[in-house]
Amino acid sequence: MSLVLVDTPLFVAWMAQDPRLGTERASLLDQAKGRIAISDASLVEIAKELRTGQLRFPLPVQVWLDKAMRESLAVSLPLSSSIVAKSIRFPASTQLDTIDRLIAATALELDLELATWNPALASLEGIRYFF
16 A cells, blocks of 8 residues: 655645545545655645744644644655755746645655645646545
8 A cells, every 4th residue: 555645735724624625535535544645845834834824723833733643644754865856857837836846756756646736736747646
C-alpha cells in the first residue's frame, strides 16, 4: 500500500472539515487514513499561515499541527537535497510557489500519488494524481 501525498490547502481543508472539500473527496481521504503523507514543506506553510493570520484556528500552532497529524494518521516526509534540486527544475512558466514546487518534487522523487485541487500542480508532467 503506497502513501498518498496531500498538498497543504487540501490537508487543511480536510482537517478543518471545510465543506468546500466536498463529501466525495473527504470520504476518499478518510479511506486513505494510515496512508496519508504530508511534506515537511506543508508543515512550514501551515505554521506560517497560522502565524500571519492567513489561517485562523482556535489552537496554538504546535497544538494544531500535532492534533492534525495525529487525527489524520499522517506521516511527515522530510525534504532531501534531491527533492530540493528537483523542485527548481519545473518551468518558470508554471504558477507554482516554492512550497508547491517542493510538494510536487516530493511526489515525483518518492513516486507518490498526489491529492490536490491546485490546477498548477495538475498541469505537471509525471505527477500521479489521487484525485
